[in-house]
């Protein structure tokens with residue numbers, strides 16, 4: 058770590074992944090006025106330059122180290138939203154996204170980090186009366202591209218063309234349709250209370266109306282308009298046409314949830330839940346991960362974009378904690394995708410794909426100590442997850458500032474959690490398979506390397522707040538740091554050199570990069586002037602003892618800091634365990650729900666199949682008995698001899714027809730069975746075949762044979778006279794001697810049945 062920079066302004070780090078600014082918040086309303094201020098801003102060397110360094114003085118503990126941190130710039134308590142907007146370089150970020158000189162532009166990331174209640178959301182999202190950096194950036198974007206902006210209301214094909222070039226499998230919709238599904242018109246009363254951010258939702262309350270109980274948000278009639286940036290715009294690409302898509306999501310318990318898609322009702326628990334989304338490469342974006350399946354809203358005006366932001370913020374998880382009455386419980390991501398392509402007259406193809414860049418605004422959840430935040434249960438587990446992800450973020454930031462200050466390239470371990478993946482995965486150059494638009498050449502390259510994103514991190518801190526939590530955040534976010542360790546004055550100095558002396562040595566610290574200068578912190582004890590070492594040997598012994606004491610003091614200091622970091626790690630591990638348990642419960646619940654739903658579905662299917670079979674079987678039986686009765690009645694009638702020859706012949710013909718019909722019916726059944734068999738999977742068909750072949754012709758013949766026999770028996774009372782010619786024999790012989798021959802007729806039921814298997 059470069060401590061040499063600590064005496065002067067922190068130079069811009071060309072190879073830093075983030076520019077890091079520090080903003081100090083004014084004292085909270087109702088805060089203890091006597092609370093000690095532990096953070097001091099160093100006066101800059103030059104008169105007109107901005108402060109870049111701060112010093113942390115541990116309150117009430119004189120043994121703890123004094124730490125000095127360097128940032129790109131430090132903003133004191135009196136800095137306004139507009140000061141932050143201008144000095145943190147949001148305008149250059151917007152300009153990079155709009156790419157006024159052609160090309161796709163550069164992605165930008167604007168994030169806030171800090172202890173809970175330190176002013177992150179205030180800075181980035183504003184308050185009821187003040188706009189935050191997000192609203193100001195949106196204002197500048199719309200003002201700058203207003204002449205070339207496309208809108209769904211005026212360009213009916215816009216949604217389709219944006220969807221066709223979107224690599225993230227997004228559900229794209231127009232702002233009008235989205236806002237109509239979310240907001241109701243304000244009542245007179247609400248109109249009177251105009252001008253506020255959407256009210257903070259209660260936990261579990263959702264703005265998205267559920268199908269049965271639809272509850273729309275009141276459409277805010279006015280939004281804050283201060284600070285005013287109406288005089289500000291940046292240049293845009295005159296050869297391009299633009300479109301703006303807004304999406305919002307949150308990272309909660311290491312999972313990504315869309316804030317613009319309504320939750321879905323679970324079949325088993327009847328609760329409304331959001332489905333987590335994946336951050337993954339897609340077919341259209343194989344070399345770059347994207348959040349897949351988000352809802353993206355095409356906004357044609359600043360007002361629409363601000364309303365979508367309000368709607369998404371209403372869905373974000375917040376809770377009241379001991380540290381902040383409206384504490385963000387998730388990391389919120391607000392993405393402004395500025396799409397661009399060559400103007401219609403300049404395109405080779407009418408339907409050229411859209412390129413462009415994204416401005417991502419991130420409001421991170423605040424780190425907190427369970428003891429101070431007085432959290433419990435789910436909120437405590439959330440805090441564990443928040444702290445864990447912030448710890449990983451801290452590691453990445455330390456690595457990036459370490460790499461920026463050393464010649465060796467450092468590997469930033471950003472794949473440890475969703476948050477760091479989302480923040481850092483665009484920080485490195487990558488080739489993109491997206492179709493890219495280049496207005497100067499009008500060319501569309503399919504393998505262009507995207508330049509790394511430009512990122513700004515604003516760290517917020519309360520100089521009167523929680524010292525431990527603040528120092529931890531500053532330690533890993535600062536661009537450079539210097540530690541001054543308080544030392545017990547060496548006995549040698551006390552004995553031999555009554556005047557205090559500056560002691561300087563490198564500390565055997567776990568952080569090997571940190572050079573630590575050390576100097577006496579306590580006023581030295583009054584020297585014992587009566588003491589004088591009697592000999593050179595005594596003097597040497599005393600010196601050795603003093604050195605040993607100094608070494609022990611150093612060791613003690615090191616052990617103390619090691620113990621503190623171990624304790625922090627243990628707390629984090631415990632919190633992690635809690636959140637893992639929570640996640641496992643979630644998973645178990647989801648698996649149970651899925652199994653129950655699947656079981657019910659199959660049971661229903663089987664029941665329906667069984668009912669069909671039973672009713673078919675009943676019908677068949679009834680029909681069979683009906684026919685038997687008919688045959689029996691006919692035979693009886695014939696035996697009684699009361700029937701004339703013609704009548705007998707008619708009856709016979711009718712019976713033959715009946716039998717033919719029976720045969721037809723059987724044939725149809727066989728056909729249905731054969732089709733069912735064909736629809737079965739080979740594995741299910743196989744056992745049937747085997748069974749068929751094992752039992753062999755026996756079973757088949759039994760079945761088919763029985764049926765054929767039954768039919769033959771039915772026919773026994775009849776004389777089918779194709780060969781005999783007419784009903785003469787019936788007339789000549791008694792009914793019992795009737796010829797039982799069905800020659801010429803094809804009774805192929807058995808054969809058809811064979812085909813079953």
Ligand SMILES: Nc1ncnc2c1ncn2[C@@H]1O[C@H](COP(=O)(O)OP(=O)(O)OP(=O)(O)O)[C@@H](O)[C@H]1O
Nearest residue numbers: 082083173174175176177178179381384385422423
């Ligand atoms: N610079 C500031 N000027 C005026 N008020 C501020 C400032 N910073 C913060 N506040 C106020 O302090 C309160 C807490 O701030 P905020 O909600 O922004 O904290 P946070 O860091 O986002 O907390 P959490 O991480 O818990 O969400 C809010 O009421 C906010 O308006």
